Amino acid sequence: MKKQDKKDFPDRKNYIKLLPAAAVIAAVAVTGVQGKAGSTQKVQSESADVKDAEELTGLITTAYSYEDFSDGTSSSAKTGKTASKKAKAGIKKGTAKTLPDESQKTSATGQGTTSTPTVSVPEGGYKDGTYQGSGTGFGGTVSVQVTISGGKITSIDVLSASGETPSYFASAQGVISRMISGQTPNVDAVSGATYSSNGIIQAVQDALSKAANTDAKTTPTPTVKPVVTAKPTPKPASIPKPAENVTYKDGTYSAEAEGFDGPVKVTITIKNGKITKITNTNTDTKEYFSKAWSKIQPAILKKQGVYGVDTVSGATFSSNGILEAAQKALAKAETTTAKPTVKPTATPTPTAEPDIPEPDTPTSEYQDGTYTGRARGYSGFVYITVTIKDGKIIELTNTNTDTDSFFKKAWKVLQPAILEKQSVDGIDTVSGATYSSNGILGGTQKALEGAKITPTPTETPVPTVTPEITVTPTPTVIPEATPTPEPTAVPTETPTPEPTEEPAGRYRDGTYTGSGAGNYGAGSVTVTVTISGGQIVEASYSTLDDEEYFDEAWNSIYNQVMGSQSADGLDAVSGATFSSQGIIQAFQNALSQAQN
CATH class of the missing domain: 3.90.1010.20 (Sufe protein. Chain: A)
Incomplete structure (x- = not known):
């Protein structure tokens, strides 16, 4: 038999050379059969003799064990290390690298995890510096470097991710921008790249664990204490109790x-x-x-x-x-309005002397104080407040619901003109802003009418004649008692009765606050209404709604309320419905409290 084997060896050698190629063809055929197993499974016989992947690997290994070497001998004749190394090399080229990788992708089981990790953010925040950390992605370790500046995450750089598939890892890096914008390592993984995303997140969390501001845990207590103590104690220091007057x-x-x-x-x-x-x-x-x-x-x-x-x-x-x-x-x-009240106390001492300058006071037609008048402008009422000091107009201010562009044009010209002339007489309206001009001039005129001394001089001459008679018996002590009624005449200077000439209206004077449900729910809009002379003279608000929508709604509804002096029948503003409803509700709640 040995002789026969030697005799036939050249032919067998040629066949053996073909075995690797045959093994590869068989592997491809088996892969094809396995790929179609889902659709053609019933066609094939269950007893078909198909080699599995392990058997094919064995065949390929066997084939390579008979590989021809340069010295004309087979690997069976070579029992040393050289034969086994070449056999292993052949196996690696055939299957070792590709099959496991593909199986991982198709079964979606990487080295990392599909559960996105979360950690607690330290109360003291993060210390400034550069920190490195690592996590496990789909293909192995992912290393990052995190930079903290000003206590905030300013950058996250990937140092290494050699085992990650580039296409998936590029998508996974979307978590970096989320962590920086949210200033937190607790973000959701990127769908479709879960393993790589979680690897980056783990690495950042690992780096930030080294950046915890442990010092801040002790320092916040001293820094917070001044703020906490600001509730009871610093209030009197920074917010002193105002004087009574x-x-x-x-x-x-x-x-x-x-x-x-x-x-x-x-x-x-x-x-x-x-x-x-x-x-x-x-x-x-x-x-x-x-x-x-x-x-x-x-x-x-x-x-x-x-x-x-x-x-x-x-x-x-x-x-x-x-x-x-x-x-x-x-x-x-x-x-320091308390000081002007001291003036009456100064006047009683020279009782007879102030009576002498009184004839000179008629040179000023206005009485000191603050007076307000209103008139209709272009798109609402204009309220003018005039301040009189030493008989002169020293300040002119306004509140209005007029159209801003027209009102400003008129106010810029008329306000300095009234201060200069000390009157509205002879002052023309401003071209292009006639209605607003009429509102300013009319409101000022009404305010000045309340400030005029014309009614009081008619009454004062009568008392002034009698004091002159009482002045002659000044030697007697009795006339000295008569100057005391004269200070009582000072209250006649108070302009309070004159504003009461305004019609009472249907509201009680005062400040009333109501709330409504705006864009952010109940209580997100608060409106405070001021009633004076039975009329709505001012309204202010606070809100949690977005200014972009709220401002448009407020301007429209405010003008409607001031024009109609009511919160009934108001129209909401298109595009700002929720804010409009909140404002209307708040107005209605506030005015319901002010109803007579």
Whole structure:
């Protein structure tokens, strides 16, 4: 038999050379059969003798074991390491790399995880610096570098991800922008690239675990303490109790203070010595600021001051910013009207002497004080407030619901002209803004009529004649008692009875606040209405709604209310329906409280 084998060996050698090719063809055939197994499974016989992948691998290994070598001997004759190494190399070329990778992709089982991990963000935030971390993606380790600046995540760079499939990993990197914009490592994975996404997320979380601001856990307590103590103790320091006789000068005053995340600017409008409107601009965190503003703004309007208004729990920094800015604004508006009241006390001492200059006072036709009048402009009422000091008009202010472009054109010309002439007589309307001009001139005229001394001189000459008779018996002590009634004549100077000449109207004078459901639900819109002389003279608001929609709705509805002096039958603004309904509800609630 050995001789026969040697004799036939050349022919067998040729056949053996063909075995690798035959094995490859057989593997391709089996793959095709397995691929079509779902559709042609029933056609083939269950007893068909098909080799599985392990058997094919064995065949290929066997084939390679008979590979011809350069020295003319077979691998069966070579029992050393060289034969086994070449056999293994042949197997690797055939199947080792491709089949496992494809099976992973089709079965979607990578080295990482499909469950997106989450971690807690440290209360103290992150320390500035550069930190590295790693996670497990689809094909292995993913390494990243995270940069923290100003306590915030400013950049995330991938250092290595050699095992990831480029197409999937490019999609997975979408989580980086989410983490930077949200300032959190807890984001959702990218659909279709879950393993790679989770690898990046894990790596960032690992890096940030090294960046936890552990020092901040001890330092916040001292830094927070001043803010917490600002509730009970710093209030008297930063927000002192106002004097009993403090008054506010009409006008608009603004001031700034530091809030939670930037400056808070508060603007306060004073009319007839009262706070009628409070607005703000800020760069603070909206969530905290809105919470504080919705409670503090109406509280200031109700108390007519900042003293005694508490901060809002959970929004202390924003509350302090609002309160401090409001206090600074009111400080600008404070007047020393208490000192003018001292003047009457000074006049009684030289009782007879002031009677002599009184004849000179008629040279001024106006009485000192603040007077308001109104007239209809182009698209609503114009209210003019005139301040008289030493018998002269020293200040002219306005509030109006007129069209802004026309009103400003008229006001720019007429306000300085009235101050210069000390009267509205002979002042022409402004071309192109006639209606607004009439509103300004008419409102000023009515205010000045209330300031005129003409009614009082008719009554004063009679008392002045009698004091002259009483002045002659000045040696006697009895006439000295007569000057005492003269100070009592001072109250006649108070202009309060004259404004009461306005019709009573259907509302009680005062300030009333109501709320409505705007774009963000119940209570998201608050309106404060001021009633004077039975008429709606001013309205202000606070809201959580988006300014873009709310402003358009407010301007329209405010003009409707001021024009009709009612909250009934108001039209909502198209495109801002929710904000409109909230404003209308708030007006109706406020005016229902003011009904006579």
